[in-house]
Amino acid sequence: MTQPPYDPRQQPQYQPQPYQPYGQQQYGQQPYGQPSLPVPYGYGPPPMPTASPKSPGVAVILSILIPGLGHLYSGNPLSAVFWFISAVVSTVLISVFIGIILVPLVWIGAAIHAYISTANFNTRHHVIR
Numbered sequence: 808m809t810q811p812p813y814d815p816r817q818q819p820q821y822q823p824q825p826y827q828p829y830g831q832q833q834y835g836q837q838p839y840g841q842p843s844l845p846v847p848y849g850y851g852p853p854p855m856p857t858a859s860p861k862s863p864g865v866a867v868i869l870s871i872l873i874p875g876l877g878h879l880y881s882g883n884p885l886s887a888v889f890w891f892i893s894a895v896v897s898t899v900l901i902s903v904f905i906g907i908i909l910v911p912l913v914w915i916g917a918a919i920h921a922y923i924s925t926a927n928f929n930t931r932h933h934v935i936r
Contacts, residue, residue, distance in 0.1 A: 860934040863925040868919035874914055877921030881928045890917040 861881055870877030875891035878884070892911070897913045902908030929935075 813887060858928075858932040861925050861928055863922045863929075866921040866925040867918045871914065872920045874917035876920065878924055881921060881925040883928075886924060887894050888918065890920070893917070 852936070866877035866880050868877075869880050870890070874894040875887035875889070878887035878890060893913045894910070894917065895905045897909035900909055
């Protein structure tokens, strides 16, 4: 069984639709991109935590034990490496007497930065403590 040849006269002709103002649809539909029902402000589930909360106090204690360990706890490995190398260099510089000033500054600075870093981690991951 063969099909008859193509005849353009047998195709339905295009019927243009009547003009509609911008944003209105046929048959009572909502405009493009509009929801069918208005959504009240603040509706929906709150953001869920994506990570377990980390205690800034634990980060400070770890950082006092070994500078940089509190940063590893809070998820900042580059800061951990920086603070650990700073502690090693300041300890080596004790032989030239400038390390006597640098060692406490590095230890205290690492502890303070570990606290701030852990608090920022909790904020960034929507963790409420």
